[in-house]
Amino acid sequence: MSVLALVFALWLLLWGGVLLAFAVPLAARWREPVLRCPLLIIESDDWGAGPLAQAAALLRLSALLQGVRDSHGRPAVMTLGVVLEVPDGARMAATGCAEYHALTLADTRFEGVRAAMQDGIEAGVFAPQLHGQCHYWPAAVMAAAQMDGAVRAWLGAADPAASEDLPSHLQSRWVDAASLPSRTLSTDAIQRAVADEASAYQAVFGSVPQVAVATTFVWNDVVEAAWREAGVDVIITPGRRATCRNANGQPACVDATMLTAERSLTGQTYLVRDVYFEPALGHDVPRVVDGLQQRTRQGRACLVETHRFNFLRAPERSFAALETALHQALAVCPGLRFITPLELAHALHAHDADSVETRLRPRLRAWRARLDEIPRFRRIAQLTGLMLPLRLLGGTT
Numbered sequence: 178m179s180v181l182a183l184v185f186a187l188w189l190l191l192w193g194g195v196l197l198a199f200a201v202p203l204a205a206r207w208r209e210p211v212l213r214c215p216l217l218i219i220e221s222d223d224w225g226a227g228p229l230a231q232a233a234a235l236l237r238l239s240a241l242l243q244g245v246r247d248s249h250g251r252p253a254v255m256t257l258g259v260v261l262e263v264p265d266g267a268r269m270a271a272t273g274c275a276e277y278h279a280l281t282l283a284d285t286r287f288e289g290v291r292a293a294m295q296d297g298i299e300a301g302v303f304a305p306q307l308h309g310q311c312h313y314w315p316a317a318v319m320a321a322a323q324m325d326g327a328v329r330a331w332l333g334a335a336d337p338a339a340s341e342d343l344p345s346h347l348q349s350r351w352v353d354a355a356s357l358p359s360r361t362l363s364t365d366a367i368q369r370a371v372a373d374e375a376s377a378y379q380a381v382f383g384s385v386p387q388v389a390v391a392t393t394f395v396w397n398d399v400v401e402a403a404w405r406e407a408g409v410d411v412i413i414t415p416g417r418r419a420t421c422r423n424a425n426g427q428p429a430c431v432d433a434t435m436l437t438a439e440r441s442l443t444g445q446t447y448l449v450r451d452v453y454f455e456p457a458l459g460h461d462v463p464r465v466v467d468g469l470q471q472r473t474r475q476g477r478a479c480l481v482e483t484h485r486f487n488f489l490r491a492p493e494r495s496f497a498a499l500e501t502a503l504h505q506a507l508a509v510c511p512g513l514r515f516i517t518p519l520e521l522a523h524a525l526h527a528h529d530a531d532s533v534e535t536r537l538r539p540r541l542r543a544w545r546a547r548l549d550e551i552p553r554f555r556r557i558a559q560l561t562g563l564m565l566p567l568r569l570l571g572g573t574t
């Protein structure tokens with residue numbers, strides 16, 4: 178064997194070693210379905226029980242979304258992560274916040290909010306999904322209120338409270354974060370709470386929730402199993418699952434990562450929401466447009482995360498940014514389609530020929546575009562020269 182052939186053989190061996198070392202994430206990204214056309218979903222959390230100004234904001238959003246249509250004539254879709262309860266401030270204050278009292282979305286005070294949601298659902302622009310009975314664990318907030326005057330004042334406020342005003346760690350529903358690091362809730366408590374909130378959701382929307390998104394993206398296996406019992410088929414994730422709040426109050430104890438269409442232990446479909454668009458925090462239109470283009474190259478749907486606070490606290494900026502982002506998305510991806518998370522999950526698992534790619538070359542191209550996100554892989558592939566054949570394989574430069 179010539180020296181050149183030996184060097185070449187060693188080089189191939191090196192590439193093989195690199196591919197073997199990253200076999201698990203590489204294979205997972207090959208198994209992940211590749212979508213045939215650009216898909217966009219605006220995911221919007223925290224709507225429901227809370228400030229009454231939501232009614233007008235929801236009506237305005239509904240009108241805005243109905244005015245933006247894809248090439249099939251379908252209006253833009255925004256999910257509403259729904260919260261079904263806030264504290265009943267007047268009753269709480271009357272007892273000096275010694276007892277917890279709930280004000281639910283079914284209360285007559287929220288008639289306008291419910292009507293605005295229903296209006297958008299019937300127009301095909303709102304897709305409700307379960308965010309939680311409350312955006313907190315009541316016992317944890319009650320315990321925190323003993324030590325924290327601001328939390329006590331929040332519980333006893335005269336107007337329906339905005340959960341965004343709670344300290345971040347207390348906004349997690351599925352842990353007891355009264356003190357940090359958080360403590361795990363009992364299985365019984367979680368099961369009872371999920372069953373109750375699924376019933377409350379059904380009472381307002383007429384059907385059980387099929388899609389769930391945990392508040393602050395902190396949840397665990399027990400929550401998923403309880404959601405399964407309640408009828409939830411699809412779980413919105415940021416691609417990883419945090420199960421606690423650490424000593425600094427941040428989401429932590431990550432015990433799982435997930436790609437789109439992977440299944441939970443109890444069989445639900447995971448979707449990944451990982452483009453962030455909060456105009457009130459200075460996120461601008463390119464966030465959506467760039468995110469859409471990148472996910473389209475990766476053969477993925479673009480799920481954009483936003484929150485109601487944008488539309489309540491910086492309405493002019495946020496409505497304008499959303500409308501511009503939707504129009505620009507259509508301009509850069511003329512084949513763009515709007516879709517709900519439930520429809521997306523069903524299309525992925527039905528291998529719907531209209532939606533899911535089966536041809537080898539486009540699948541290779543999408544796979545190649547997904548590899549840069551694997552930690553350290555891009556650097557090692559560049560150093561070893563493996564990037565070159567991968568680029569050729571994907572037909573990209």
Ligand SMILES: [Zn+2]
Nearest residue numbers: 222223392393
């Ligand atoms: Zn939320």
